[in-house]
Amino acid sequence: MDKLKPKGKIEAYHHPAAGWGALKYVAINLIKERVSGGNYRTLFKQNQPDGFDCPGCAWPDREHASTFEFCENGVKAVAAEATTKRVTPAFFAANTVESLMKQTDYELEQHGRLTDPMVYDALTDRYKPIAWDDAFALIAKHLKALESPDEAAFYTSGRASNEAAFLYQLFVRMYGTNNFPDCSNMCHEATSRGLPTTVGIGKGTVTLEDFEIADTIIIFGQNPATNHPRMLGELREASRRGATIVSVNPLRERGLERFTSPQHPLEMITFGSTKIASTFIQPKLGGDFALIKGVAKRLIELDDEALANGTERVIDLDFIQQHTMGFNAFAEDLRNESWPLLETESGVAREDIEGLARIYANGKRVIATWGMGITQHKHSVQTVHMLSNLLLMRGNIGREGAGLCPVRGHSNVQGNRTVGIEEKPSQAFLDRLGKVFNFEPPREHGLDVVETVEHMIEGEVKVFMGLGGNFAMATPDTLRTFDGLRSCRLTVHITTKLNRSHLVHGENALILPTLGRTEIDVQNGIAQGVSVEDSMSMVHISYGMNKPASPNLMSETAIIAHVAHATLGDDKVDWLAYAGDYAKIRDAIEQTVEGFDQYNERIQHPGGFHLRVASRERDWKTDTGKANFMVHPVQQDTPIARAKAQHGERLMTLMTTRSHDQYNTTIYALDDRYRGVFGQRRVVFINPADIAMLGFKNGDWVDMTTVWDDGVERRADHFRLVEYDIPRGCIGAYYPETNPLVPLKSVGDVCNTPTSKSIPVLLHASSEPLELPAF
Numbered sequence: 001m002d003k004l005k006p007k008g009k010i011e012a013y014h015h016p017a018a019g020w021g022a023l024k025y026v027a028i029n030l031i032k033e034r035v036s037g038g039n040y041r042t043l044f045k046q047n048q049p050d051g052f053d054c055p056g057c058a059w060p061d062r063e064h065a066s067t068f069e070f071c072e073n074g075v076k077a078v079a080a081e082a083t084t085k086r087v088t089p090a091f092f093a094a095n096t097v098e099s100l101m102k103q104t105d106y107e108l109e110q111h112g113r114l115t116d117p118m119v120y121d122a123l124t125d126r127y128k129p130i131a132w133d134d135a136f137a138l139i140a141k142h143l144k145a146l147e148s149p150d151e152a153a154f155y156t157s158g159r160a161s162n163e164a165a166f167l168y169q170l171f172v173r174m175y176g177t178n179n180f181p182d183c184s185n186m187c188h189e190a191t192s193r194g195l196p197t198t199v200g201i202g203k204g205t206v207t208l209e210d211f212e213i214a215d216t217i218i219i220f221g222q223n224p225a226t227n228h229p230r231m232l233g234e235l236r237e238a239s240r241r242g243a244t245i246v247s248v249n250p251l252r253e254r255g256l257e258r259f260t261s262p263q264h265p266l267e268m269i270t271f272g273s274t275k276i277a278s279t280f281i282q283p284k285l286g287g288d289f290a291l292i293k294g295v296a297k298r299l300i301e302l303d304d305e306a307l308a309n310g311t312e313r314v315i316d317l318d319f320i321q322q323h324t325m326g327f328n329a330f331a332e333d334l335r336n337e338s339w340p341l342l343e344t345e346s347g348v349a350r351e352d353i354e355g356l357a358r359i360y361a362n363g364k365r366v367i368a369t370w371g372m373g374i375t376q377h378k379h380s381v382q383t384v385h386m387l388s389n390l391l392l393m394r395g396n397i398g399r400e401g402a403g404l405c406p407v408r409g410h411s412n413v414q415g416n417r418t419v420g421i422e423e424k425p426s427q428a429f430l431d432r433l434g435k436v437f438n439f440e441p442p443r444e445h446g447l448d449v450v451e452t453v454e455h456m457i458e459g460e461v462k463v464f465m466g467l468g469g470n471f472a473m474a475t476p477d478t479l480r481t482f483d484g485l486r487s488c489r490l491t492v493h494i495t496t497k498l499n500r501s502h503l504v505h506g507e508n509a510l511i512l513p514t515l516g517r518t519e520i521d522v523q524n525g526i527a528q529g530v531s532v533e534d535s536m537s538m539v540h541i542s543y544g545m546n547k548p549a550s551p552n553l554m555s556e557t558a559i560i561a562h563v564a565h566a567t568l569g570d571d572k573v574d575w576l577a578y579a580g581d582y583a584k585i586r587d588a589i590e591q592t593v594e595g596f597d598q599y600n601e602r603i604q605h606p607g608g609f610h611l612r613v614a615s616r617e618r619d620w621k622t623d624t625g626k627a628n629f630m631v632h633p634v635q636q637d638t639p640i641a642r643a644k645a646q647h648g649e650r651l652m653t654l655m656t657t658r659s660h661d662q663y664n665t666t667i668y669a670l671d672d673r674y675r676g677v678f679g680q681r682r683v684v685f686i687n688p689a690d691i692a693m694l695g696f697k698n699g700d701w702v703d704m705t706t707v708w709d710d711g712v713e714r715r716a717d718h719f720r721l722v723e724y725d726i727p728r729g730c731i732g733a734y735y736p737e738t739n740p741l742v743p744l745k746s747v748g749d750v751c752n753t754p755t756s757k758s759i760p761v762l763l764h765a766s767s768e769p770l771e772l773p774a775f
Helices: 020-034 037-045 074-083 087-092 097-101 105-109 134-145 164-173 189-200 210-212 231-240 265-269 288-309 317-323 327-336 339-346 351-360 379-393 413-418 427-438 451-459 478-486 556-568 575-580 582-592 639-650 687-692
Strands: 116-119 126-129 152-156 216-220 245-246 259-260 280-281 364-370 403-406 463-467 488-497 507-515 531-534 538-541 652-657 682-685 703-708 715-723 730-734 759-766
Touching: 020 074, 020 116, 020 265, 020 327, 087 126, 105 556, 116 134, 134 463, 134 556, 152 164, 152 687, 164 413, 164 427, 164 463, 164 531, 164 556, 164 575, 164 582, 189 379, 216 317, 231 245, 231 259, 231 317, 245 351, 245 582, 280 351, 288 327, 288 339, 288 351, 288 379, 317 379, 339 413, 364 379, 379 403, 379 463, 379 556, 427 582, 451 478, 463 556, 488 556, 556 575, 575 582, 639 759, 682 687, 715 759
Parallel strands: 152 463, 216 245, 216 364, 245 280, 364 403, 463 488, 488 507, 652 730, 682 715
Antiparallel strands: 116 126, 116 507, 531 538, 652 759, 682 730, 703 715, 703 759
16 A cells, blocks of 8 residues: 555535435445445444444434444445455464554555454564463463552543443452543543533433434534534434534634435435534634633623613523522623624624624523634633533523533443543542452552553553554654553553554563454353434343454453453452353342442333433532532643744634544544545645735645744654635644643643644645655
8 A cells, every 4th residue: 555645535525414425425335335235224223223333433223223323434444344345364474563553544544354362573673462361361471470550551442332331440449549541531531521510410401302402502512514413413303493503623624514314315315405504603723712701791791781781681690699509709700701702712702692692692592512623722611611501590500402412422431430430530430440349459640541641651651552543643642652651561452443652662561353343243142232322311132143353352341351451360250250140240230330220120121221410400419408509710821822922813713623534543534525635634624815925825835833941853754735714723634643642731621632633733844745744
């Protein structure tokens, strides 16, 4: 797979989202992955009560699902698992790690499914086969040799099931550490840390049924057409019944303009479509806090006017008095806030802020959804607080058809956190875990993702184990992350397909191939189901349908159980019994985690069951016993502001983003058709006026360097400028290619999430390359 001179094209996409274009790309992916005809039937069981949960996004399923309850990107995820392409021991014998490192992430993805456990051989720079028991013994040897359990870190991807995640955290805590870096640390951690302060729990308060009666839906920093395509079905129905939908995003995304539903034949046959958003607000990167505060300020102004005129109040005074604390201080702070400051810091004109305030004030049932456009900034927790404040002002939490809706990315990232994948566990959870399993769990907080990388670099984390994911490419400061992983004594990856993390390895390294969620998992002669929790706290069971890619695969749950058995023995826990019957793990979860009463019984109900979210019922689990308004000033002393003071208007603020043909770090293809990009990934979306100001032309090639104060050079070379509708001073580019530009120390306050949506960079002229970098 040669990296020749790029042949991609930039061509505006004028069609609605989904529709015939989606069906075309579904067919292309099934053919490209060489999915056997017999496995096509799998699609009709995707997100069905008697089938499997999509291994892609965390958007919830309908209890009474239609026949076609899958989307284009869900098909890509399924096709990637159901591919007939294989990575066998012969493949590794023919390829050194050094040679594989020269391949792009897309090329690595295209090799197919891993078939056998492999161990790194330093003498040949190749992976070679290893027996499963020998692999477990090697892991146990390294873990037992550490001076402290805190010298190991255990990463978790959001695709892991509740059963695997619970067993994983039990094993690791019995081993003696809370070092649980996970994908939440890099995405919605601001939500998980911000909402408990305001409403008492770090989860959303809505269900799909609320979308059916909401009259206003405001979408902050989220691109559903690519990241949660099935959400467009809910938005379509809302739009058609007259609900107001607003997009708040620096990029005007095609999928929120018009949508053609493949599930509605008449719309397909007539080439019709449905308008989704009626209003588009485009704040500058990092401007959401000031924008939301501006909307809240305007509400207070309108309410003060109503009070003076004796007309109906704009705020929900009864709700505020009965259910909240801190409103008076919050309102006074809003009255004293400067409109010019709010306009400047949001990048949105006052008239547009006031227009959004009118939309919000007119709504009787308002849902606010958000994605990583809100959570990957320095002041992301404060922004989550302000968004919560906004909904509290009009009683839009704990009301039917209204509420907070953080839309998680990976399919079970929320479930992982619920069952214990948490580097900062509550003492109550540890108490229950220790009581159920008769041991004393470690009490000190563990390491998150950024801290894990820092400790690896310093030589303080010596063993790294990854339950899924692509840690090397998902993390910030790519080259420093590489240094950290390579300093480890042992790196272990439980995975379905080859990725770069397996090539950036420790002194010793293992690749342990596992079953995918689409595959039949038989233990002791009985097909096992696994459960997941979606973005709206629905827990449902998932059964694989396809024959395993190789007879030498083990399930994630079984791998974890065998590692635990080899490391800790079975004095306190019969690990292998859990591996043989996942219902026993669910029984243990029921004993340990609140809300899982009659877990095995309720999971059999079509669609599963809803985990209670106290704030949905206006039961506030905060220190005050009420929902709390939080007061925060507009922060002006930021890394972006300091860099701009030094470099002026030439300083650009970079946001990393996905293309339509990727999911997290997995690259399925090289197109991003909704944004008009085809056959390439090294592009920079930039305002045409900024191209002219910088002295470039549309289509020029540039290098990017980060402006930071630690003396480390961070650069990403050879990117093609693409004119785009994005605010001045802001640019966008795909990750993981631009992750090397994100400093490890550039993190959100409180949450420690990498600020991947607000990186200060400079653009420099670059020659058009004959060969593009691998990453």
